[in-house]
Amino acid sequence: MNLNLQKNLFGGLTAAIIALPLGLAFGVASGMGATAGIYGAIILGFFASLFGGTPTQISGPTGPMTVVVAAAVVTLHADIGLLATTILLAGFFQIIFGITKIGKFVQYIPYPVISGFMSGIGIIIIILQINPYLGLSSDASVLNILLSLPSNLDKTNSEAFIIATATIIIMFFTPNKIAKVIPTPLIALIVLTPLSIYLGFHIDTIGEIPSTLPSIVLPSIGIENYIQIISIAFTLAVLGTIDTLLTSIVADSVTGTKHKPNRELIGQGIGNSICGLFGAVPGAGATMRTVVNVKSGGTNKISGMTHALILLITILFFAPLASQIPMALLAGILIKVGIDILDYRFLSIWRESPKYDLSIMLVVFFITVFIDLITAVGVGIVLASLLMVYRVTQETNITLADSDTEHINEKYNLIDKKIRVIKINGAFFFGSSTAFESKANSILDTKIVIIDIFDVPFIDITAIFTLKDLVLKLLSSNIEVKIIAKDRDKTQLLKLSKNHVFDDVMFCDNIDKALEKIYANSDT
Numbered sequence: 001m002n003l004n005l006q007k008n009l010f011g012g013l014t015a016a017i018i019a020l021p022l023g024l025a026f027g028v029a030s031g032m033g034a035t036a037g038i039y040g041a042i043i044l045g046f047f048a049s050l051f052g053g054t055p056t057q058i059s060g061p062t063g064p065m066t067v068v069v070a071a072a073v074v075t076l077h078a079d080i081g082l083l084a085t086t087i088l089l090a091g092f093f094q095i096i097f098g099i100t101k102i103g104k105f106v107q108y109i110p111y112p113v114i115s116g117f118m119s120g121i122g123i124i125i126i127i128l129q130i131n132p133y134l135g136l137s138s139d140a141s142v143l144n145i146l147l148s149l150p151s152n153l154d155k156t157n158s159e160a161f162i163i164a165t166a167t168i169i170i171m172f173f174t175p176n177k178i179a180k181v182i183p184t185p186l187i188a189l190i191v192l193t194p195l196s197i198y199l200g201f202h203i204d205t206i207g208e209i210p211s212t213l214p215s216i217v218l219p220s221i222g223i224e225n226y227i228q229i230i231s232i233a234f235t236l237a238v239l240g241t242i243d244t245l246l247t248s249i250v251a252d253s254v255t256g257t258k259h260k261p262n263r264e265l266i267g268q269g270i271g272n273s274i275c276g277l278f279g280a281v282p283g284a285g286a287t288m289r290t291v292v293n294v295k296s297g298g299t300n301k302i303s304g305m306t307h308a309l310i311l312l313i314t315i316l317f318f319a320p321l322a323s324q325i326p327m328a329l330l331a332g333i334l335i336k337v338g339i340d341i342l343d344y345r346f347l348s349i350w351r352e353s354p355k356y357d358l359s360i361m362l363v364v365f366f367i368t369v370f371i372d373l374i375t376a377v378g379v380g381i382v383l384a385s386l387l388m389v390y391r392v393t394q395e396t397n398i399t400l401a402d403s404d405t406e407h408i409n410e411k412y413n414l415i416d417k418k419i420r421v422i423k424i425n426g427a428f429f430f431g432s433s434t435a436f437e438s439k440a441n442s443i444l445d446t447k448i449v450i451i452d453i454f455d456v457p458f459i460d461i462t463a464i465f466t467l468k469d470l471v472l473k474l475l476s477s478n479i480e481v482k483i484i485a486k487d488r489d490k491t492q493l494l495k496l497s498k499n500h501v502f503d504d505v506m507f508c509d510n511i512d513k514a515l516e517k518i519y520a521n522s523d524t
Contacts, residue, residue, distance in 0.1 A: 011298025012306025026061035031073035040281035044271035049304025052267025053260030081220030091273030093237030098265030113380035120368025125338030132331035135160025160328035167332025211319035247285030396426030430462035
């Protein structure tokens with residue numbers, strides 16, 4: 001057997017061992033059922049590997065995607081036809097993202113936004129597992145779970161609590177030597193499922209899992225809920241895009257390769273669309289499963305496809321055993337997943353982090369947990385952008401000099417000319433245009449104005465309009481105007497001046513040339 005093939009088969013097998021309990025757990029947590037979760041891992045895992053752009057990536061249901069699906073199940077009243085439409089549409093959105101090459105823009109999302117978002121999702125997953133941990137029926141509302149927690153503690157099923165706690169202990173305290181050979185979620189399944197059966201515990205289990213292939217689900221949509229469906233589908237698509245491409249970046253760092261983001265989104269979109277048609281839980285690139293695949297020898301798409309096929313074989317032949325898995329056990333596994341999702345990289349330095357970044361992270365975190373995931377990302381990006389505009393504006397230096405300056409006075413003897421020079425160092429854009437306008441309004445008592453924008457890295461349309469209005473005001477007051485600018489900026493100003501304001505302005509390369517022109521004119 002070819003060595004690379006052997007390594008990829010082993011990588012796929014190892015990834016499947018981890019994906020099995022997680023697929024079941026995410027399926028239950030989503031509200032669509034364990035079967036939907038495991039077939040989400042199978043379908044997305046196979047087609048995302050086949051068509052995607054990250055060779056070693058293992059895809060399947062993930063914590064962030066499960067949180068949104070759980071909300072969708074509640075919003076759409078568990079209507080499988082509406083859920084199928086939502087997931088199918090989410091896949092279509094991802095394909096569109098890939099075709100239109102939107103994937104590359106994920107790298108521009110500020111880190112505090114991603115940090116608050118991921119930590120918020122981790123907390124949501126932990127809170128959603130509190131009720132199953134106590135042996136009670138699950139609730140999709142974070143707020144309801146927290147508010148009802150004091151009363152629910154009195155209703156705790158001690159047997160479920162024992163199994164969930166034992167799961168947590170196994171997940172956290174299994175020696176690394178053993179965990180490297182057998183993943184801790186699988187150890188929990190193998191040890192605690194038979195133990196709960198042997199002890200005759202009266203606790204909720206996954207229930208029947210059909211040992212047959214899933215049937216096609218016909219998508220449906222109603223006029224009264226199409227807005228909700230589009231909104232949730234877009235949320236899933238954006239979230240899946242972020243989740244997947246972040247995992248792709250991790251895969252690149254581990255393998256030393258470079259993924260193809262747009263192709264990856266097309267592969268994810270195809271996989272999630274097919275998940276919708278079979279009523280399976282949608283997903284994204286899964287970081288832990290991907291890293292384990294690489295560490296176990298996975299180098300190309302064969303490993304991801306193998307992982308999916310092994311899961312399929314397992315569910316077709318061993319479904320009756322999986323049906324006995326306690327819900328409390330899955331709750332313990334998911335609590336560990338939620339804890340792992342928390343962004344310790346940022347949390348470990350929060351005291352020393354810039355206050356602006358910390359404020360963005362906290363805003364995104366609380367909006368994620370208590371309001372909405374996409375709203376959190378949108379608000380975070382807008383807030384980060386506004387704070388960045390403020391920072392760049394503060395760094396932009398606008399200075400005002402006149403003919404009394406030593407340089408002008410001694411070299412050209414132009415005191416009588418009453419020259420004013422406005423120099424801008426830094427970005428000249430909507431953030432700094434107000435400060436520029438304020439400075440400019442104080443120079444109307446002069447004869448000549450030199451506007452030096454040579455050291456400006458870029459000019460936006462707001463700044464151009466501000467500059468044009470100033471020039472128009474100066475010319476109307478019979479004040480001579482000279483602009484020091486690069487050829488690029490001169491061309492842009494002339495092109496956007498439809499009323500030919502800048503035709504009466506002299507452009508120069510530097511201040512010496514501008515002063516020479518003034519000196520020459522003063523001699524004539």
